[in-house]
């Protein structure tokens with residue numbers, strides 16, 4: 001069923017994830033009439049509904065569980081028996097998500113962004129049909145259309161998601177019981193975060209990674225130390241293991257088959273979480289009707305201003321090249337809104353921080369030491385251990401260290417990697433210094449509150465010129 005006349009806007013944004021809704025909000029701030037379309041009944045996309053936010057809620061709750069069970073007594077706190085109430089544990093996560101998606105809906109209303117619920121597909125570059133779940137269809141028109149349709153979990157050919165034994169992150173944020181044995185395929189952020197959650201709740205977790213190390217983008221020393229810490233927490237980590245097949249078990253569950261250096265490996269599991277990455281999602285969008293091109297990795301092809309080759313059609317976030325991260329999608333969204341409104345948008349894609357929210361966290365920005373050296377750059381590296389930081393000792397968070405990488409000749413900051421509690425918060429100041437072209441000395445001479453874990457960042461910056469004050 002089609003509505004009679006099309007509704008016309010200045011901008012249609014397809015996809016209400018962090019890329020799309022932020023783009024819509026910025027465009028509305030700049031005076032554009034905006035329609036924001038999503039096939040999900042709630043706004044916020046992958047990030048708020050099944051990604052960043054629910055995973056962080058679960059990480060926080062499971063951290064409290066471990067603390068109550070194993071660490072409260074270190075602080076002289078006696079709790080008695082500590083038990084998991086899984087339905088309540090999951091309900092809290094659902095409440096956090098519900099609060100945030102409602103907040104985004106409220107913001108959309110306040111900004112007079114028209115929210116349209118349904119699956120969008122192009123009829124032409126400036127015409128989009130939106131089909132609601134009940135089959136009704138409406139047509140929207142606009143001079144500018146931003147595609148922000150995000151990504152979906154990658155499925156392996158012999159590990160098709162069945163939602164029961166072979167699962168994606170969408171399922172692993174909502175298991176209705178704690179699996180006895182959980183195998184996680186993929187040692188990246190999503191696999192390690194969700195693996196940590198279920199391990200903390202009592203699962204025997206094995207991470208199977210194809211590459212020689214987990215968190216492959218990080219320096220070898222960070223990955224090695226991080227691996228050791230996770231192993232101490234109870235995670236089994238099998239690197240260099242190529243998954244080759246699956247034998248389903250008659251009683252439920254399955255055995256995952258793998259190979260390392262010609263040796264056969266097998267891992268029995270109640271559930272297998274496949275977390276090997278995400279693919280750009282353009283299914284059903286009818287991009288061919290608009291004339292929009294994909295690249296070799298099936299991402300929407302855009303130029304340096306996020307324009308597709310079709311005038312008026314733009315693409316942002318996970319559906320284009322670049323790190324698949326919410327904050328990157330948001331910055332894309334702001335810049336495109338500004339470009340459309342005739343303003344000077346800007347994104348510095350060289351400075352997108354990346355964070356794994358385990359405990360401790362790992363965080364990075366810019367060039368790592370290994371990558372800098374592999375590129376033949378002369379660098380000075382400063383390192384400072386949290387074990388020598390007063391606040392870290394007081395908090396019982398001494399695992400890990402800060403690494404600052406600076407150009408050997410100019411002292412300009414090139415990057416940082418942090419393994420430690422709240423590393424994701426600590427990395428921000430390095431990003432800010434780098435954004436302004438700062439040097440290690442600038443960072444080292446910046447006054448940091450005492451006692452804070454951020455003093456370890458200052459000390460690592462001092463260590464670049466071998467002048468750390470609280471290390472030998």
Ligand SMILES: Cc1cc2nc3c(=O)[nH]c(=O)nc-3n(C[C@H](O)[C@H](O)[C@H](O)COP(=O)(O)OP(=O)(O)OC[C@H]3O[C@@H](n4cnc5c(N)ncnc54)[C@H](O)[C@@H]3O)c2cc1C
Pocket residue numbers: 014015016017018019020037038039040044045046047048050051052053055118119120121148149150151169190281283284285316317318319324325326327328329357
């Ligand atoms: C478990 C997990 C944890 C994560 N944790 C983090 C984290 O901690 N930090 C971080 O930065 N990133 C994290 N991410 C990644 C982050 O979620 C994505 O990078 C981010 O959501 C991308 O935003 P986006 O706006 O490009 O797309 P998405 O958030 O994927 O939103 C796209 C939206 O488009 C809609 N859509 C698609 N096709 C159509 C159509 N044809 N019509 C209408 N609507 C459509 C979808 O329904 C969806 O709501 C995580 C992801 C997962 C899965």
